[in-house]
Amino acid sequence: MADKKKALKAVSQSVYSCRKCGQCGNKVTDAVPYVCPVKETTPGFDHFYSRGKIVIAQGLLEGAIEPSKELAEVVYTCTLCGNCMTQCGAIDRDTGGPLVDTVGVVEALRTDFLEEHPEWVANEYKALLTATRQYDNPWGVPRSTKEKWAKKLSLPNALRNPSETLLFVGCTVASNPALNARAVKAAEILKKAGVAFAILGKDEPCCGSVQKRIGAVRQARDMVNNNIRLLHTTGCKTIVTLCAGCANALKNDYRLGAEKLKPNVLHIVELFAQLLKEDKLNPTKKKGSKVTYHDPCHLGRHMGIYDAPRDVLNALPGIELIERSATRENTICCGAGGGMRLFESGTLAEKIGQSALESASQTGAEVLVSSCPFCEMNLQTSSKTAAGSITVYDIIDLVYEAIV
Amino acid sequence: MNTYDKQNMLKRALAEVVGDQYVTTDKMTVFAYSQDASLFGGTDAAVVVRPGSTEEVSKIMKCAYHHAVPVVVRGGGSSIYGQPKGIPGSNVLLDMTRMNKILDINKQGMTVCAQAGIMMGKLQQACNQAGFYIFVPAAPFHTVSLGGWLSGAAGGGGIWWETISVTVVLPDGTIVKTGGGPGTNTRLKHHYSRVIGGPDFTGMFIGDGGSFGVKTEVAIRLLGLPHITRACILEFLELEHVLELIRRHGERVNPHPFDPLLVFGPGATEIFSPGSEGVEKFTIMAIMQGHTEREMDAKKDIFNDIAESLGGTHTAELDAITDLMAGGGEAEEKMEMFGLSFFNGLGLAAWLPFNIPRVSFLEIYPKLVAWREERLAEATKKGFECRARFEFFTPSDQCAVSGEVDAFFKDTDSPELREFIKDMILDYQKYTHELGLLDVYNQGVMSRLNAACWSPGFKSLHTTVKKALDPKGILNPGLWVET
Known part of the structure; x- marks a missing residue:
């Protein structure tokens, strides 16, 4: 018989390094209105955010609980945005990396489900994998x-x-x-x-x-x-x-x-x-707009690219860049991360997207710009039902309008 | 009625109060509450419910009281001694964190009223935005709820006196509002005092471990947000001189709330300044928070004069930190430098806190450090690696010094180490009791230990109060004594 919970065992150090203090779900500052978009848009029980998922992972490792259909749902209610890790802020003194790799733990839980109990994983995910193979x-x-x-x-x-x-x-x-x-x-x-x-x-x-x-x-x-x-x-x-x-x-x-x-x-x-730095792009066409930038999780928290998009936007004539209170590494996920568009037909992703749009509207910006098609798609969908009126663009659109 | 039927009956009844989405018996959801930030764990609940208002808590308690179902209450889940266990498998767990709203900030009266499930960090942020400030000394305030803070730490960790009213739901569902403010039995229009017109019932609910009633709303006095920060950081070689400085500081100013004095022992200094291993010194950080540069500069000069006269020395590195603090805006952010992220990264913690009368400090503190060292030697023999020691203390007022002599271990996934640390924490507290101390934490296993020190009269008074308020013994049963 194959090694059970193989993926989870491989990240057990993260599970046991977590002190379960709950900062990953409860921190609030001027720059952090909340940490977990899933916790914020659901009934908010502990399992909806990082700490609860880590407790469950430990329970699985120790045999205190067993995998189930309900648990499979729990592990797919995560955008993998990594804000919990950012706000935890604890560093592993041996590796210099994050003390608790929640994204890694959730991915491992999903891996074990797909390997050992695919019957409990929602069909949408399996269909995606089949489509990819085909x-x-x-x-x-x-x-x-x-x-x-x-x-x-x-x-x-x-x-x-x-x-x-x-x-x-x-x-x-x-x-x-x-x-x-x-x-x-x-x-x-x-x-x-x-x-x-x-x-x-x-x-x-x-x-x-x-x-x-x-x-x-x-x-x-x-x-x-x-x-x-x-x-x-x-x-x-x-x-x-x-x-x-x-x-x-x-x-x-x-x-x-x-x-x-x-x-x-x-x-x-x-x-x-x-290209802008090297004067190979010369944006000249002026478009007067107040814009706010949505840092995609993959580009921001996962790759540390925060300045480049802002440099681009600031170089476009007529564009006034306004920052949201939660910006750069504190940006709240658009809702599309971690396969959330597939979860419950995207309803949760859409709710999260509405929050992102509402926070953008509050800045007084007319345009919300991102640089990820997943963000754009989810924010576009969410904008149909969100309060406030803000237009969603990709940064490519704005550069194009200023140049071509 | 079997257990399953009873659970379902309860779930249906509670769903009528809070709505379906805020009550669950789902095993996964319930399991997620089985742990907290301590090694002693959370609660084995049958039902978890997330109320949103005092009225909902009242209805929940009425239902639980009627059916004699045990109720345990959870705030941020960040205790260091675990949660009330209640009756495992039967508990209704109240997750109070949905009750996280600011109800009122009275700028003129300088008070804030908030729901008790709010995290201290969120409360502080809202107060700061309104130009006010709550003193939360060097604490992990992003993980501690207001209600949990008042219940679990006697003295409320620095906000006990500022707390002027608590709305409490008694075990039978009765809503009581203590102290001043609208709706109190003393019929005051505003929150301004808790000690007029009757006994200090607010104080009765502070440090009760949540066993007398469920705190749902709290009113707290505010201070003007201090915009100017100054700091003095000096090193001392002799503990006696440190204590004398604490005495003279407390004689001159109230260390709470704007003039905190933080002392770091040799282990803590090693963490902050790698390379200083083996040097037995204490680093004192005095923080002056206030509203004018002139006032803060004067305070700084006076403190420096006293500290230097007692043999305190400055270093270039420490002076650089003081300059950084002076240039960096509000002090609260600086206080977070030894927040949870920092401690979490150190390793698995054996939290060893203390609260010592200042007059006994010189006699007792070295004994606590020696006790820890003996235990660490034992740990080494067992193959456990201590990665860091952290000694810290602060005058909590003129009379008392609070602090800790913690140790942090590697090998966080070792079950043997976890058991070793649990024993270490409990044995340490028993040792402090032998020395005549009692700590401020009234949480989980610590409550039982503290209760073991009660005099017969005190125990009798507690029993009388508890029985009067909770005749069926449903709220956090067994927290202090067997019920």
Whole structure:
């Protein structure tokens, strides 16, 4: 019989290092209105936030409780945003890393469920994994769909016409017609800046981020290894992503691959900031707008990229950037993280998104800008029912309007 | 009626009070409450309910009283001695943290009234935004609820005197409001005093471990938010000189609330200044918080003069910290520098707190440190690695010195170490009792230990009060004594 709770056992140090003090769910300061978006938008019992999940994980390790369908639901009620870890703030004195890797613990719990009790995992997650196996994207669209956005642009394919820079569009932007324009705009901005780049079109694989987040670690690992081989065959030196999730996966998760990913990984906001600095992008068209920026969890807390998007926004004529009280590392997740759009048909994700929109509205901003298609999609959906009127944009939209 | 039916009956009854979504018997949900920040654990509940108002708590208690069901109350779940166990498997657990609202900030009267489940950090933030301040000395205030603080720490950890009214739901569901303010039996229009028109019933509910009634609302006096901070940090080689400085400080100013004095022992200094191992010195940090630079500079000069006359020395490193504190806005943020994140990172804690009459301090404190060292030697023999020692004390008023001589261990997943630390904590408290001390914590296992020190008269008074308020013994049963 296979080793039970293998993934959880591997992160047991985190479980036992947690002091269960509850700061991860209860901290409030001027910059932290609350910590856990799930706790805030649910009835708020302890298991909805980090401490309760860690207590449950310890119970599982010690055999005090057994896996169940109800427990499977508990472990999927988490956006994996990592704010609990930020607000915990405790550092492991031996490793210098976070004392309690809650994101790692929740991912491990999910992994064990998928490995040992897939029958209790909601069908939506399993369907996503099947779709990935079948179509190489979590959206379940034919591979050819992913190149449609580029049809009129005559962009070189990185496998046939290598380029130093690879524009990695990501499944979410490439597969959803509503988001395709984002890829087109990004490509046109790069052209305008004189950046030579190629794309993978229908050959672009899924990065494996979503699969890892929902616990399909083995599947994600295979994807990582295959992708590293594919990306190396392109010979590119830099991979530029449009999606914060892809950026985080390529930069952080791919460290666990069988071989090291050689190209440098940049999110498009980092490249924009670089191009602006080098005067290769000259935003001249003025659009008067008060905007506030939503730090995507993958880009912010998980990668530490806070300044680049702000540098970009501050460089756009007529844009007035207003910060929310909870900003940068304290940003409250949009609600789409950790596969939450799949949980209960996205109702919880939507509620969390409404809170994000309401806090943005309170700043007096007219526009909420993000740099992640997952944030954008969830915030767009949530905006239909949220109080206040604020328009949601991706940062690419604003750069495009100022340049092209 | 079997246990399952009884649970379901209770769940239905409580759902009618708070709504379906705020009551649960789900095993996973209930299990999540089985632990808290201590090694002694939380509660094995049958039902968990999250009330949102005093009226809801009253209805819940009426229901529990009618059916004679044990009720345990939980705030932030951050005790160091565990929670009341109640009757495992049968308890209704009141998770009070949904009651986290500020009800009123009276700027003119300088009072705040809040629901008791609010975290002290949230309460402080709201008061700060309104230009006021609650003194919460060097405490983990992001994890402690107002009600938990008043119940679990006798003296309320620095806010006992500022507390002027408590709304309490008695075990039979009766709502009582003590002290001043609208709705009290003394019919005052405003909160301003708790000691007129009758006995200090507010005080009766402070440090009761939550066993006399469920605190639902609390009114507290406020202070103006101090915008100016100054600090003096000096080193001392002799404990006698430190104590003399404490005496002279307390003689001159009230250390509570704007002039706290914090003393760190050799182990703590090692943590703050790696490389100072083996140097037996005490580091004193005096913080002056106030409203004008002139006043704070004068206080700083006076304190420095006294400290230097007693042999205190400055170092460049410590002076740099004082400058940083002076330049950094409100003091409260600085006080958090030894907050939970810091301690949590040190390792698994053997919390060894004390509360010593100042006049006995020089005699008793070294004994506590020696006791710890003996126990740490034993730990080493067993293969447990002590990663840090932390000695800290502060005059809590002119008469008493509160502090701790903690130890932090590596190997946090070792069950043997956990048992060793639990024994260490309990044995330490028994030792302090032998020395004539009683600590301020009235939580979990500590309540039983404290109650063992009661005189027959005190015990009889407690029994009388408890029986009068809780004749069926349903609220936090067994917290102090067997019921």
